[in-house]
Amino acid sequence: MFKRTILDCGLPVVCENIPYVRSVAMGFWVACGSRNESPHEQGISHLIEHMAFKGTNNRSAREIAESIDAVGGHLNAFTTKEYTCFYVKILDKHFQLGIDLLADLVINSLLSSEDLEKEKNVVLEEIKLYEDSPDELVFDLLTQTILNGHPLGHPILGTPETIKNLNRNDLVQYKERFYTPANSCLAIAGNIDFEQIIKECNLFWTKLKGKLYPEESIPLKIQGKSCLRNKDTEQVHLCVGVPGFSRQHEDRYTLLLLNTILGGSSSSRLFQELREERGLVYSTGTYYATFRDTGLFTIYAGTSPKYFSEVLKIISSEINDLKENQILEEELNRAKEQVKGNLWLSLENTTNRMSRLAKSELFYGEFITPEEVLKRVNAVSADDLIRVSRAIFKEELLTLTAIGPFKEEDDFYLRELQTYL
Numbered sequence: 001m002f003k004r005t006i007l008d009c010g011l012p013v014v015c016e017n018i019p020y021v022r023s024v025a026m027g028f029w030v031a032c033g034s035r036n037e038s039p040h041e042q043g044i045s046h047l048i049e050h051m052a053f054k055g056t057n058n059r060s061a062r063e064i065a066e067s068i069d070a071v072g073g074h075l076n077a078f079t080t081k082e083y084t085c086f087y088v089k090i091l092d093k094h095f096q097l098g099i100d101l102l103a104d105l106v107i108n109s110l111l112s113s114e115d116l117e118k119e120k121n122v123v124l125e126e127i128k129l130y131e132d133s134p135d136e137l138v139f140d141l142l143t144q145t146i147l148n149g150h151p152l153g154h155p156i157l158g159t160p161e162t163i164k165n166l167n168r169n170d171l172v173q174y175k176e177r178f179y180t181p182a183n184s185c186l187a188i189a190g191n192i193d194f195e196q197i198i199k200e201c202n203l204f205w206t207k208l209k210g211k212l213y214p215e216e217s218i219p220l221k222i223q224g225k226s227c228l229r230n231k232d233t234e235q236v237h238l239c240v241g242v243p244g245f246s247r248q249h250e251d252r253y254t255l256l257l258l259n260t261i262l263g264g265s266s267s268s269r270l271f272q273e274l275r276e277e278r279g280l281v282y283s284t285g286t287y288y289a290t291f292r293d294t295g296l297f298t299i300y301a302g303t304s305p306k307y308f309s310e311v312l313k314i315i316s317s318e319i320n321d322l323k324e325n326q327i328l329e330e331e332l333n334r335a336k337e338q339v340k341g342n343l344w345l346s347l348e349n350t351t352n353r354m355s356r357l358a359k360s361e362l363f364y365g366e367f368i369t370p371e372e373v374l375k376r377v378n379a380v381s382a383d384d385l386i387r388v389s390r391a392i393f394k395e396e397l398l399t400l401t402a403i404g405p406f407k408e409e410d411d412f413y414l415r416e417l418q419t420y421l
Contacts, residue, residue, distance in 0.1 A: 002357070002367055003194050007201055009208050010181035014357040014367070015197060016189040018350060024095045024190030025350040027087035028102050029358040032178035034081045034158075035151040035291070043158015044166055044174050046079040047116075047123055051171065052086065053077070054115040056108035061115075068101065075101060081152055082291055083362065089351055092191040096200055102186075103204035106179065113168045120163050127157050134237045134403040135283070135302055141401040142239040142298060145227045150220055152291060180210030187358035190350045220294055226400045235302045236404030240315055242397045244288055244295025247363055252290065253376045254388045255297065259288040260335040261327065261385075262318060263299060267334070269318050270299065278314070280307045292363070297392055305404060312400075322389040326382045339377050343370055 001017045033045050055061045068075040073090035086105055090098040130137060140155050147153035157163075186205070188197055245252050263270040263286030274281045284301040303311045346352045347370060360367045 001194075004361070004367075005198055007181075007186075007198070007205055009202075009206055011201075011205055011208055012181075012185045012361055013198065013201055014185060014187050014361045015192060015194055016353055016357055017192055017194060018190055018353065021191050021350055022092055023089055023350050024092050024098060024188065024192055025087065025089045025354040026095075026098050026102055026186070026188045027085050027351075027354050027358055028106050028184065028186055029083055029085045029362055030179055030184040031083050031362050032183065033079055033083050034154045034156045036178060037151060037154060037158075039154075040162060040165065041170065041174065042154050042162040043123065043156070044162075044170060045084055046156055046158065047119065047163065047166060048111075048171055048175055049077045049079045049084055049086070050119050050123060051111050051116060052105040052109045054119060055110050055112070056104045057110065058104055058108060064101070064105070067097065071097060073098065077105075079156055081154075081156060085355075085358070087351065087354065095190075095192065095197070099197075099200050099204050103208075107205070107207050111168055111171050111175075116166075116168055116171070120166070123157065123163050124160055127160060127163070130157060134231055134233050134235075135300075138237040138239050138401055138403045139287075139298065139300070141227060141229060141403065142241045142399065143296060145225065145401050146241055146243060146296065146399050147220065147294075152220075152294070176210060177213055179208070180212055181208055182210075182212035184208075185358055185361040187354045187361065189353035189357060227402075228406050229401075229403045230406045231403050233404050234304075236305050236308050236402055237300075237302045238308070238311070238400060238402040238404075239298050239300050240312075240398065240400050241296055241298040242392050242394070242399065244290065244297040244392060246293050246295055247290040249290075249295075251384070251388050251391075252295075253373075254380045254384045255288055255295075255392070256339060257332070257335050257377065257380050258322070258385055258388060259286050259297070260338055261331060262286045262322065265338060267338075270301075270315065273314055273318065274301060274303075274311060278310075280311055280314075308402075308404075319389075319393050323386065323393055325386075327385055329382065332380075332382055332385070336377055336380070340374050343373060 004012065004014045006012055034042070037044055053061060053064060059067065068088065071090060071094045073088060073094065075088045077084065077086040086102055088098040088102055144153045186201060245255055260268065262268060263284060265271065270284050270286065274284050281301050281303045287298045287300065289296045299315055301311050
């Protein structure tokens with residue numbers, strides 16, 4: 001059963017009662033991520049997330065960790081390009097502790113200057129770790145290339161320069177600007193009593209204050225191009241990407257199926273062709289990310305430098321096949337069943353259900369039921385797939401980024417890109 005209410009402080013709360021489980025998943029979601037940062041603030045959203053766990057007015061960092069470990073729960077947070085989430089998963093009998101911990105982290109974090117200097121070093125090490133992971137770094141390189149000049153292109157972790165220059169006052173002012181009731185929501189899913197949950201929420205979240213500030217609208221300027229980064233690696237890690245659809249675009253379900261067919265699983269076209277049939281890669285796949293005003297559709301592969309051009313040729317061939325040839329009904333139906341099966345299986349997890357509630361509240365303004373999702377997936381036709389493939393895989397928008405042992409003076413790879421993409 002789904003219910004929604006507004007706390008006395010103005011914070012929306014969305015709840016779903018699942019009486020047959022023993023857990024409760026709770027999340028505080030704020031519509032604030034790397035896209036909200038000015039150039040000199042890059043990484044501040046993620047840094048504030050880190051600092052919340054360094055201690056509050058009521059608990060030290062150790063006490064925060066010990067309090068959740070003592071009941072076998074899980075407390076964590078993450079930052080994306082458009083939102084930050086603090087969440088806890090806990091046994092239903094300890095739900096009050098979960099609400100208390102979340103409110104304490106969000107509202108009462110000390111953000112002390114001493115802790116900030118130590119945590120800045122932690123984030124700098126995280127950036128170095130990321131730089132040592134080319135299979136992850138290449139995705140950021142693609143985003144920065146396609147969305148160059150827009151805050152969505154900023155790295156979530158920030159840069160070493162921006163992180164070093166941030167101070168406590170920066171964090172306090174930024175948090176006051178975005179961590180407000182009108183810009184946030186509390187989502188709860190599990191074995192709960194709605195009236196009791198709201199009563200406890202009103203008790204712990206009274207101090208969340210602030211007004212919603214209008215966000216500056218920065219236009220997107222998207223143009224396809226290629227970017228190669230030289231790095232001493234055994235493999236070339238490459239991404240071929242195009243702008244996708246926004247979060248509320250009517251064709252998002254068609255693109256979801258397109259993602260499934262092209263590279264979303266081990267039975268997908270690219271996995272079967274690149275790995276199973278030709279043995280050119282160990283890892284490959286496609287990924288679809290949605291944002292408020294745009295999206296990204298990405299094809300990834302990791303391969304030896306000698307297979308680079310062959311992998312590009314196969315990717316290009318599969319893209320053209322989707323644009324020109326209608327998919328067989330059997331393959332379309334299989335993709336639909338895969339999407340529907342994944343959805344139903346995900347709903348057996350209370351954390352996933354909590355996430356669906358929060359995203360519905362923050363980004364859609366309505367609760368989209370699983371049945372409605374299935375209805376829209378079932379409505380997608382083979383003609384829709386061709387139409388959407390032609391709409392997104394436009395030659396002028398195709399962008400390739402790659403990280404590998406390239407020589408700056410060697411233009412062979414750039415010629416390969418022009419040949420196949």
